[in-house]
Structure formats: structure tokens, C-alpha cells
Amino acid sequence: MTRRREFNPDSYYHVVIRGNNRQAIFSTKEDMRELMRAFLHVHARYPFTILAWCFMSNHYHILIKPKQDSLSKIMSLVNRRYSHSYSKRYGHLGRIYQKRFFAKEVASPYSLLVVSSYIHRNPIQTSTPMVKRLVHYPYSSFPLYWNEDLPAPPFLDRSILPALMPEPHEQTTDAYCQYCLKYRQNVEEDKHIEEMAPPEM
Template sequence: MTRRREFNPDSYYHVIMRGNNRQPIFSTKEDMNELKRAFLYTHKRYPFTILAWCFMTNHYHILIKPKEDSLSKIMSMVNRRYSYSYSKRFNHVGRIYQRRFFAKEIASAHGLLVVSSYIHRNPIQTSTPLVTRLAHYPYSSFPYYWNEDLPAPPFLDRSFLSTLMPFPHEKTNASYCQYCLKYRQKVEEDMKTEELETPEM
């Protein structure tokens, strides 16, 4: 019998989903757009808040807090929607994910800053950086923090992380972005630096 995981409804979670055998299941621009659409579709039915996300070619990271429904229900719908789209577009048979999603509760202000920064730095933490500037990576929430004039998806809350910035940092998104750029973060889920192909931009 599979043990049911318990989630704290008042907490944010660092969620990671990987392609089966680390295969690149998000390698094209269309893949990335389909994954984002899966989150938008799910958000309309099971509302949630995301503080940070980054879609890479063989995995994705999100920092998410459910509003009413369970994290399991949210992630099940997102991954099912994307898997259906992927299988239909590529005539793929079989599972595309490595295993059920990984989720770790992030319960402190410092933890939220560290994990969100780690998520945002993913495109430049690969053995060969995917971009020279984080603001240029289009499959991440970082550009929305960098340029507050960009219309953000309805599930992104870009007003909260800046309030957690410690003294002497200013409590602004500009200051948060500099924090992300300046400090290399390491979290327990950081297995190793990966060799990844650059996704279609």
C-alpha cells in the first residue's frame, strides 16, 4: 500500500518533477508553453500561489502554496495534463516522469529566500550556463521580478519575497533580484550540476 503524504496547508513547498531517466521532456518552446498552460488550467480549478518557478529541459522547480485543495491534487492535474499533451504530440507510449513529484516544506523566511533564489539560478548553475543573464531566460519567474511591467501569470505572487529581505537589503524586487544574482545557493535537493541542452528560446 502506498503511504499517503501529509502536507501542511499553511506552508510553501519546493516541488521538483523530473523526466524519466532524466530525459528532456521540456526541450522545445512548445513543450514549455504546454507546461505553463497545464499550470494555468489547474490554477483555475484548484487555486494556488507560486513564488518562484523554473522550467528546465528535463525537470522543473516550483515554490508553491495551495489555497484550498491538496498539493497532491494540484500536481496530479498539472502532470497529467502535460503528460497527455506530450504523448499526443510525440505519439509517445509509456510514462514520461521519473517518479512521483518531490516536495519539501519550506517553513522559514530565510528558507523561502534561499530556495526561491536557488530555483531562479538554475539556468546559470548548469555546467554550461544556458543564458548569460537570468533576466533573459524566458521559462522562469525571474524576468517577472526583474521587470515588474511584465504582466504576470495569475498564480505568481511577486510581492511577498521582497518583504522577507533582511537588513540591510531594501524590501524591493530589485533588491531581491540582486540577492539572487550575487549569492550562489545550495539546497538539500541539489544533487549535482547537470549537463543540459539549451531549450528553444
């Protein structure tokens, strides 16, 4: 019997989903678009806020807080929608995810900064960096912080993380971006350095 997981409705969670056997299930531009469509589709009916995301070729990270519905419900709907799309597009049979999603409560302002920075730094913390500059990785929310003139999906709130920057840092988006670029982070999920081919750019 699967134990039901309880989530604090007032907290953000670091959520990670991996491909089964670490397979690359988000390896093309169309895969990335379909994953984003899944989040947009679910958000339209079951609102949530995301502070940071990064889609890699065999897994993805998000820092998320549901507004009304449970985290389990939202993640189940997102992953089911993407799985159906993947199976239809590739004629795939069987599961595509390694297991149920990893979710770790992020309970303090400082932890939100650390986890969001870790998420944003994923493309350069692989064994072989996927890009030379984080702003060049298109499947992450980092470029949307770097350039606030870029349109963002409705679930992204770009105001919270900069406001959490401690002294002597300024509480600005630029200061937050520099924080991400300067400090290498480790979080509970980080048990290894990923070995993977980069997704299509």
C-alpha cells in the first residue's frame, strides 16, 4: 500500500522528476514545449506559483507552491499529461518516469534562495557544462530573471526571490542573478553530478 504524502499548503517545495533509468525523456525542443504546455494547462485549472524551474534532458526541477489544490494532484496531472503526449509522439509503451516525484519542503527565506540558485545552476553543474553562460540555457527560468522584459508564463513570480536577498546584497533582480552566478549550491537532492547529453537548443 502506498503511503499518502502530506504537504504543508503554506510552503514551497523543491520537486524533481527523473526519466525511468535516467533516460532522456525531455531531449528535444518539442519535448520541452510539451512539458511547458503541461504546466500551463494544469495551472489554468489548478493555480500554483513557481519561483524557479530548470528542464534538463532526463529530469526537471521546480520550486513550487500550490494555491488551492494539493501538490500531489498538480504533479500527477502535469506528469500524466506529459506522459500521454510522449507516448503518443514516440509510440512508447510503459512508464517514462523513474518513480514518484521527489519533493522537499523549503521552509525558510534563505533556503528558497539556495534551492532556487541550485535549480538555476543545473546546466553548468553537470560533469560537462551545457552552456558557458546560464542566460544562454533556454529551458530555465533564469533568463527570465536576467531580462525582466521577456514575457514569463503566468505561474512564475519574479518578485519574491530578489526581495529575500540579505544584506549587504541589494534586493534587486540583478543582485539575485549575480548570487546565482557566484555561489555553487548543494541541496538534499544533490547526490551526484549528472552525466547526460544536452537537450536541443
